[in-house]
Structures are given as C-alpha cells and as structure tokens.
Amino acid sequence: MTTRADIAKLAGVSESTVSYSLSGKRPISEKTRNRVLAAVEQLGYKSNYAAAALAGGLPRMVTMMTSNLFLAPPSRIDGALVDGIVHGVRERGFHSVIWPIANGDDSDVKVLLQLNFSGGVILMGVTDNDQRVHLLNREKVPFIVLGRTDVGFKYNFVDRDFESVYKIAFSKFKELGHTQIGVLSGNDAIDPLIKKIAAANKIKLVSLKSKNTIDGGSALAKTFKQSYPGITAIVSLLDIAIVGFVNSAKSCGLDVPRDVSIIGVNMLEEQATSTSPQISTVAFDAYEMAKSCGRNMVEAIEAGKNSKKKISELWIGDFMDRETTSRVGEDSK
Amino acid sequence: MTTRADIAKLAGVSESTVSYSLSGKRPISEKTRNRVLAAVEQLGYKSNYAAAALAGGLPRMVTMMTSNLFLAPPSRIDGALVDGIVHGVRERGFHSVIWPIANGDDSDVKVLLQLNFSGGVILMGVTDNDQRVHLLNREKVPFIVLGRTDVGFKYNFVDRDFESVYKIAFSKFKELGHTQIGVLSGNDAIDPLIKKIAAANKIKLVSLKSKNTIDGGSALAKTFKQSYPGITAIVSLLDIAIVGFVNSAKSCGLDVPRDVSIIGVNMLEEQATSTSPQISTVAFDAYEMAKSCGRNMVEAIEAGKNSKKKISELWIGDFMDRETTSRVGEDSK
C-alpha cells in the first residue's frame, strides 16, 4: 500500500505538504501541488479512510437507515431522496452509505451504533412510533429523521410542511368551485390534517384508496365514473398511482382536467411535467429537500454532539399552476 | 468519548487486556473479563471503527454496489440477496453497507474506490458489459460480481448455474410430454442458453414478455388462452409476474397446472410455497447464495489482494417437485 510518505519522497516534499495539497486546507504553490499530484497519479495513491477518520477525530460518514428497500413499491421520490442526501453530504466533504436493516429487526441498528462507524444517521421511511428513533436517541448519535413520526419526544427532522401544502391545494379547489373531492392515498382513513383543512374550506372528502403503482391508478380510473359520480377533483398523495390514473383516464372516458381536476401534493416536479401535464402540483423537490437534510446532518456532526444546535426545519412546496385545473360548472359540454 | 484507556483504568487492567477481552483473541480469565465487560457497560463504551481498521491493517467493511435501487421494480430476490450478503459478511466479522450510485454514473464508483474505505466490493444488478466491472478491475479492489456479464475478461462471480437449472426444467417438461412451452421473461428475445437446451429436448419455445409485477402476470393470464392456445407449459424467469399469473389464472378460466404446467426457475422457495403451490420450481435460495458470496468476499479480503485465490463458484438449484406439474394429454376433461 502506498502512503503519503511514499508520495512525499517521490515528489520531494514533506508529508504534510502532501496532505495539504490534497485537501486544499492551506495554500500550496502551483508548482509543488503539481509535483504532488503527478506522484499521486504515478503511484496510484489512494487515501486511507480509516486513518483520516481517526486523525481527524470524526468519522466523515453519514449513514442512511432505510428498511423495506425491496419490499415496498419503489417510488421515484425515494430515489431522489437518497440521491439528494448523497450529494448534500458530499458537498460538505462527507460520504454516505445505506445501512441495510432487516425489516423490523433492531439488531442491525444496534450493530451500527455499537460500531461508532457513522458520524450521524439519517433515518428514512419512518413508521408510526418508530423504535429506531428511540434507539438513536438513547445512543446519543446525531440523527435527523427524514419525515415525521410520533415517538413521544422532540427530535430533528426535515419534512414538507404539509399543512401549508394542503392549505394551498384546498383553497385552490375551493376557488375553482369544487365541493367534493377525492383523497387518493394508501389508506382508508383520511389524514386528520387533511380533514381539518377541507372542513375549513367546506369541502366534502371521499377516500380513494389505491396501491401506489401505475396499475393501481389505472384500476381506479376504470371504475371512477360509476363509483364516484359526485367527485369533481382529486388531491393525490400517491405519485405513481396518479400517473397511472391520468394515463388511463382518456381510454376510460374521463377527461382530465375537465371531468376530474387533479392536484398532486406528493409528486416530483419532473414526474408531473413529463408524464401528466394535466396535473397541477404543489411541487415537491425531494432532491433539494434531501440535499438540505444531508448538509444539515454534516453540520450537526461537525458542531459536535454536545452543542444542541437546532436544525429542525420544514420544507414548503411551491404551488405550480399549469392552468390545467378545471373550473367546476362551466363548459360542461 | 470513552476509549479503551478509560475502561482499562476503571477495570484495573491493561489496555491490551481490554482489547482481548472484547475480541476473544486470547484467553482471558473469567473474572477479569467480567470486570472489563462491567466497565464497558458502565461507561457506555463503543469501539472506534476507524481506529480498529487502521490498527488492524484492513477496513473490515464490504460494500454492495447496486444501482437502480429505486427505479427497477423490486423483487423479493433483491432483498434476499442483500440480506444474505449482510449476514454472510457479518458471520466472518466484517460489516457491509450499500454504496448508492446514481444510475449510469461512474463518478460515485470512483469516489468509493478513491476512498480506500471498503475492503472489497460486491457488485450487484450487473448489466450487459457493465463498466463498473472494468473500474473495479483497474483499481485492483477485491471484488465479486453477483451475477454475470460479458466484459471481455475473467472475474470472480457467484451466480446460479442456469445451464443445469434449464436442463432440469426442460427434461422434466419433456418427460411429462410437453412440446411447446412459453418462456416468461422481460425480453422479447429468448436467452440462447434456453434455446439450446430446449432444442436438445425437441421443445418448441414461445416468448412471453411481461413486466415483473403482479399485474404484469395477471394481464398475461387474461389473454393467455386466446393468444397462446398451443402452449401447455411455462418456464418462468420472473418471480413476481408468475405469482400474479397463477393468482389470476382461475378467474381467467385457466386451470393450473392442468391447463398450464409451470416451472419457476427464478423464484425463492418461500414465494413458491406461500403464494403459488401450483408452481414447481427449480429452487433458488437467494439468501444462501448471497451469504456464501459474502463469506467468500471476506475471505478474499483477508487473503490479501496479491494472493490470487480462486473464489469463483456456481450455485446450483435443486429441483423441488411438488407433484403439481401436469402431464400433457391425460385427464383432459
């Protein structure tokens, strides 16, 4: 294994000059740096992560914890989240990995924590009353939750401000004259927050349950006209399903947005524009949100465990009106 | 941060005794060990991964590289593979993480290799002529490919012995009297290996293309009778789709296995028994295969890069006959 000593010798400089040439943490003359880089190239030198972490006093690594990777239907959003974290963390000079945990098994989490390998943890895909949050909290690892869950105490998280999101969506629906709208989600029950905001707008809600798949959305489109004659609009929490719905709409005799006006609150901007220009969205830049989460994580780690830096933040989507949201009661041919 | 020095002081022993108590690499008296463990417990000591890796001379870490995590439809098999690797690697005292790589982007791969963070890499989800294999080979990182791809040179891999698998499946079909069978896969073209073995058995093949989803399989079932009247059997390479097919069969007027005899060659034993007892399988214990891959990886790392230990191996599935594979031309009510 070649070390900085080897390349120092070859370049005819000191070992620290090698380090600084590579890290850029202090000024190095162009000439010297080039000699160092040439030596690095020539010897195929690679830095040693463990040594750097040890000497630097910190593992420059953040760990994403996400179970169910292969069990739940994948969403473009999940990919964007991982991608965002990777780049946000990298931007701050750290690295990130996914720590695979078997479903519902705490032992994998404990192994990680016991290892002291990770400077911090980003918890993803949290479920109701997620036990992992308790474990992380107990072990005093710096952690941020991507999403929210009620575990009985406060913790740092990054998430969308859904209250604002729903307020935007429902007030738009209200303004357009809709009075009965479907809530497309994975559950039979409608989120209380949605109920509250709909009530404030005097809008009647109907639950539309679906799997978050293209076919799930298609299936809904097929029976939509018969099953829900009164529904003139849909607020969708399912990114993939609503694409399937819109794609199938025409062949099912549904005119979007004339017959059904749709606002997607959980879609990537990219998805909305590329596959379903008929959908208005309260846009969600999952990548940027996750990137900011990654940056925050690194800052929290560098700030040290003791410093109680408050890094909670909410992410608020912007309303993207493509003027495709139909007005109710007009032009009904 | 508490270190071994702290716990040595508290336990009244030397620092090396602490290390050995924890690693078990040399005999320690029961009494001493208990004092050490008590101190560890009391101070909440966690070992420092970076220091251990540095002193030990090796990063005790294996990296799984798998792109498309969130783009491709997930399969139970992928989960079983990850799980198997984690446990195979852990069994040998190493750890494993997933290194997220953006699709088709080499730079993430290069970052990892440059980091010298990983003792070895397990490449998953390889595509045709996968560039990552070239990169790994060039960087001289110990690596094993889970699956195979043609990149123009030899490398170590762990994969099923599909030639044996197909031989088993087709000779069984032949024995049962089938002469025309469908090949359920994601492609229009049929794998040349399958063609060769079918030809040897004088069996005519028809390509059945499907997405590997429950709904993909269902769709196929719906049109199967009309579209493929001559097909009496299916060899399936798609684990999820075939489950969908079998689930929908009855409601589509298909009697499995009387009308269509099925052998799944890419299913987990678990899937076959739990969801579709009518399917015979050339069983695939993805977990065990991956576990063995993980163990091999660690051994390769410990053997050192120079030692050209030959670790290639093939995994051969066992034929699981549930006596549900129908005989052609009999009992056709």
Added chain:
DNA sequence: CTGTTAGCGCTTTCAG
C-alpha cells in the same frame, strides 16, 4: 508557502 511532529484509538507483537 513549507517542514516537523505529536497524537487519534486500536491491534498486535514481545516479554513476562
């Protein structure tokens, strides 16, 4: 702008 050097926390000889 560059060099010297003292550790980081652990593993592993070597010496009892």
Added chain:
DNA sequence: CTGAAAGCGCTAACAG
C-alpha cells in the same frame, strides 16, 4: 493468563 509498547496512515497544531 496479563502488561508494555510499537506502530497503522493521517491531520493539525506549531515552527519556521
């Protein structure tokens, strides 16, 4: 069975 001590390769003072 236990201790002492020499590093592992790097970072970050400190000293020019």
